[in-house]
Amino acid sequence: MTNQMIKLDDISFDQSYQNLFQVDDARLRADALQHSTVPRLRAVLNECIAFIKDTYDIDALEDSRISWYPQFRLKRKNELTHLYDSAYASLGGKQSKEKWHGFKRKDGKVVQILPFRYGLMLQENGLFIQLENYWTKGLTDESHRKLFDFHIECESLIHSLCYRANIKPLYYHGDGCEPISTLKEHYDWMAENSYYDNFFVSEHVKYPILSDDLHRIADDYVTFYPVYDSYLQIAMGKPVRFLELVGKLNQWLRHADKFSETESPEDADELVANLSDDDLAKAKEAAEQKVKVMPSIRWQIFQRDNWRCVACGRGSQDDIILHIDHIIPRSKGGKDTLDNYQTLCHLCNLGKSNKDATNLRNRR
Ligand SMILES: [Zn+2]
Secondary structure, three states: OOOOOOOHHHOOOOOHHHHOOEEEOHHHHHHHHHHHHHHHHHHHHHHHHHHHHHHHHOOOOOOEEEEOOOOOOOEEEEEEOOOOOEEEEEEEOOOOOOOOOOEEEEOOOOOOOOOOOEEEEEEEOOOEEEEOOOOOEEEOOHHHHHHHHHHOOOOHHHHHHHHHEEEEEEOOOOOOOOOOHHHHHHHHHHHOOOOOOOOEEOOEEEEOOOOOHHHHHHHHHHHHHHHOOOOOHHHOOOOOOOOHHHHHHHHHHHHHHHOOOOOOOOOOOHHHHHHHHHHHHHHHHHHHOOOOOOOOOHHHHHHHHHOOOOOOOEEEEEEEEEEEOOOOOOHOOOOOHHHEEEEEEHHHHHHHHOOOOHHHHOOO
């Protein structure tokens, strides 16, 4: 599997990725998200899955599968009418007729798709982790109650994980729900009103998102994984192994701390400041502004090269990530013009690194 060769150190999201969300060309935005952004997010998620194996000795792909967005199928023309304002890669329950009998549907049919996704989302305002509960409407109240009971029972530990992973719940505080209430009161209120909200979101990492940031977000993803795992276990009708996983996490953290000299204490004020209403309002405002922005040179080069490596022809479906390569390096007087750039996959880029001024397009 080529994907194993993509490491977090090789991935970053510079300003051109933010620029993408401002470009007023739906086609380019969709292509760039699919061929450049999504493969990088998938590579980060694959690293997270490897860290989950190291930390908890769990194969995250045993009960979950990876999904991503955007993902075009045949209805391409229709899809282009969508507003492409995000890209994600996430873990979600495997589709199965037998797996999820811990949950029941109101209409009595078998639960085939687990309605929870745990993933990485990239938007104009940055990269963040999200545990979300889409399409849970079909589940019975009893199914939701099981999840609520888990949250109430493990409240303090889940809270610790939230703190450690820079993640916080986005609780609904609407009419009839006390803005300041205990978790139990909150979940009781949700159960009474059939309002199901198990939505958690992390601090947004702002552009440019460098590999150090990705290491941090991968750590956070792994730290919060026991909550997602508990959802899976509850959905499968199995006992939750939350405490066991938190124990393994603690073991791993102690081990990591021993070898880390630079770790600084978390800044509590910073955590509280995350995702303020102000931030959200600003992000919304930015998204609503229809400014015509030139696509970054990166997107122009990828587009010219048809979103494929000019040397080997591999594209995003081949589990590679695309890089921009200087044909003549800057150090040798190469210019920052379109014709001095080419699209290379990370494998060909690696092969080229020692050879200067190789125009792989012409050689091919
Ligand atoms: Zn290649």
